[in-house]
Amino acid sequence: MESYLLATLxxxxxxALLALGLNVIWGMAGMIxxxxxxxxxxxxxASALTTTALGLPIAAGVAAAMALAALCGGALxxxxxxxxxxxxxxxxxxxxxxxRLIAANEIWLTNGSDGIPGIPGPMRADLTxxxxxxxxxxxxxxxxxxxxxxxxxxxxxxxxxxxxxxxxDDVAAAVAGKSVxxxxxxxxxxxxxxxxxxxxxxxxxxSYIAPDIFRPLLTIYIFxxxxxxxxxxxAGAVLGAALVIAILEGSRFVEPMxxxxxxxxxxxxxxxxxGGTLILVMRLRPQGILAERPPEPExxxxx
Amino acid sequence: xDLLPQLLVNGIVQGTLLAIPAIGFxxxxxxxxxxxxxxxxxxxxxxxxxxxxxxxxxxxxxPALVAAFLVAGLIGVLSDEVALRPLRPHGALTTAIAxxxxxxxxxxxxxxxxxxxxxxxxxxxxxxxxWLGVRIGPQQVQNLAMALAIMAAVFATxxxxxxxxxxxxxxxxxxxxxxxxxxxxxxxxxxxxxxxGLVGAGGMLLGLGTSIDPLTGFRFILxxxxxxxxxxxxxxxxxxxxxxxxxxxxxxxxxxxxxxxKSAVGFVAIVLVLAFRPRGILGERAx
Numbered sequence: 149m150e151s152y153l154l155a156t157l158x159x160x161x162x163x164a165l166l167a168l169g170l171n172v173i174w175g176m177a178g179m180i181x182x183x184x185x186x187x188x189x190x191x192x193x194a195s196a197l198t199t200t201a202l203g204l205p206i207a208a209g210v211a212a213a214m215a216l217a218a219l220c221g222g223a224l225x226x227x228x229x230x231x232x233x234x235x236x237x238x239x240x241x242x243x244x245x246x247x248r249l250i251a252a253n254e255i256w257l258t259n260g261s262d263g264i265p266g267i268p269g270p271m272r273a274d275l276t277x278x279x280x281x282x283x284x285x286x287x288x289x290x291x292x293x294x295x296x297x298x299x300x301x302x303x304x305x306x307x308x309x310x311x312x313x314x315x316x317d318d319v320a321a322a323v324a325g326k327s328v329x330x331x332x333x334x335x336x337x338x339x340x341x342x343x344x345x346x347x348x349x350x351x352x353x354x355s356y357i358a359p360d361i362f363r364p365l366l367t368i369y370i371f372x373x374x375x376x377x378x379x380x381x382x383a384g385a386v387l388g389a390a391l392v393i394a395i396l397e398g399s400r401f402v403e404p405m406x407x408x409x410x411x412x413x414x415x416x417x418x419x420x421x422x423g424g425t426l427i428l429v430m431r432l433r434p435q436g437i438l439a440e441r442p443p444e445p446e447x448x449x450x451x
Numbered sequence: 452x453d454l455l456p457q458l459l460v461n462g463i464v465q466g467t468l469l470a471i472p473a474i475g476f477x478x479x480x481x482x483x484x485x486x487x488x489x490x491x492x493x494x495x496x497x498x499x500x501x502x503x504x505x506x507x508x509x510x511x512x513x514p515a516l517v518a519a520f521l522v523a524g525l526i527g528v529l530s531d532e533v534a535l536r537p538l539r540p541h542g543a544l545t546t547a548i549a550x551x552x553x554x555x556x557x558x559x560x561x562x563x564x565x566x567x568x569x570x571x572x573x574x575x576x577x578x579x580x581x582w583l584g585v586r587i588g589p590q591q592v593q594n595l596a597m598a599l600a601i602m603a604a605v606f607a608t609x610x611x612x613x614x615x616x617x618x619x620x621x622x623x624x625x626x627x628x629x630x631x632x633x634x635x636x637x638x639x640x641x642x643x644x645x646x647x648g649l650v651g652a653g654g655m656l657l658g659l660g661t662s663i664d665p666l667t668g669f670r671f672i673l674x675x676x677x678x679x680x681x682x683x684x685x686x687x688x689x690x691x692x693x694x695x696x697x698x699x700x701x702x703x704x705x706x707x708x709x710x711x712x713k714s715a716v717g718f719v720a721i722v723l724v725l726a727f728r729p730r731g732i733l734g735e736r737a738x
Binding site for chain 2: 230231233235238241242246249371372423424
């Protein structure tokens with residue numbers, strides 16, 4: 149039971165990382181990213197391959213994951229800079245699907261739909277499963293804390309103010325002399341790097357990845373987390389991630405109580421619940437549980 | 452063996468079928484100004500409604516196609532009314548996100564009812580025709596004919612009927628259309644009904660050649676979006692033209708790429724068009 153709780157908490161941490169990454173891209177800078185699952189996959193595969201195929205340490209894998217995801221994020225946003233949001237939605241969704249397609253078909257690299265097994269975890273060989281889960285949980289939660297602090301500093305800095313400005317009105321931001329293009333590419337790359345970090349954490353914790361894990365459904369989970377928690381609010385992103393995990397795991401306990409339900413139907417009901425909740429939250433409380441509170445402008449020193 | 456003519460024929464057939472859901476998607480965009488990702492689930496719903504009419508009720512393909520149109524259109528209007536219309540004032544992107552959530556809900560309702568198994572339509576098995584070394588199935592020809600008939604009906608409606616003209620007016624300038632006494636909410640509902648109906652019919656047309664499962668619609672989402680974007684998002688003739696480009700492009704890609712990457716052609720087409728001609732081949736004018 150402790151082991152299960154620790155694993156659940158670890159997954160909640162991974163979702164929190166995803167939600168924090170999305171919050172930089174969508175919450176702060178207002179760029180839509182429906183290809184989140186693709187960046188998550190990039191991170192997971194980069195880290196898995198660095199550690200299994202190249203045999204490098206996990207830290208190198210995590211660095212590679214963040215670098216690759218950030219690079220692809222920057223390139224994708226550079227390519228789509230002049231597009232309106234609705235086009236960006238389509239392009240990013242397509243990007244996510246493309247990554248999954250590559251993961252499923254470039255068998256020489258990714259082992260195709262069989263996936264990559266045996267991805268090393270930190271000290272997995274020396275620890276009992278319970279201890280391993282405890283260590284993973286601690287590591288992932290530390291990562292969440294670090295990303296949170298960085299994202300929060302970012303939000304309160306002049307940099308974060310520029311991002312909000314271009315989210316709300318990029319023409320005005322440009323008129324104010326801000327380089328809209330540079331900020332957009334940087335914010336997308338930064339957020340994508342965090343998504344890549346989450347992918348690496350997932351790969352090393354579960355030790356197995358396959359293309360099917362990176363379905364667009366994951367994107368909906370994270371949008372639900374961020375929307376429910378409060379778009380633009382880092383605490384909201386973490387809270388929302390915990391909430392999504394609570395819904396997902398909680399429904400596992402409710403499922404056996406419904407008679408005449410087979411496994412596939414149970415999974416279908418769970419997905420209906422997630423999708424329905426997202427629509428409901430957007431309808432009833434679009435600002436989320438914790439609404440965004442832009443930091444107070446610093447008062448000028450009294451003369 | 453000469454592969455090219457065969458691929459071209461396949462591409463033209465596929466492009467014509469793809470045009471139907473692409474027109475539905477782009478029409479909804481033209482009038483309501485948001486990319487409605489719920490097309491994935493509605494294509495699936497249409498495919499399964501057609502399956503139910505065809506296999507359970509024993510109807511031939513053409514009337515089953517009408518069932519696919521009606522069921523997908525009806526569910527389209529109802530779900531839009533409940534889930535998406537109240538969110539539209541919050542902006543196109545919020546609505547787009549909600550439409551993905553909606554597509555996941557509806558796709559899983561289909562899964563709940565029909566399960567995950569692959570299902571095939573009950574169609575007479577006939578020998579392919581051969582003509583100058585090109586093979587084409589009579590069913591393919593029938594599908595092509597049905598798709599062309601649907602397209603003719605769409606263009607005639609847009610051109611000659613009051614509703615069609617009102618739709619074009621709203622797409623062109625919603626404020627001006629409202630000033631002239633056209634109710635945008637009613638036009639929105641009619642557009643969603645017809646658009647999702649077309650998507651449903653398209654889902655069935657695309658599914659007729661293979662087998663269907665709850666992910667059928669999702670598999671076609673990239674080519675459908677690609678067709679709409681390539682032709683010019685919101686342009687109905689553009690969607691038909693874009694579908695042809697994507698359909699033929701997918702088939703020709705088989706000359707150089709493995710079939711697994713066929714659906715990547717759509718993505719590449721989107722990126723290329725957006726990089727060089729952001730408003731698509733025909734621009735964004737609805738008609």
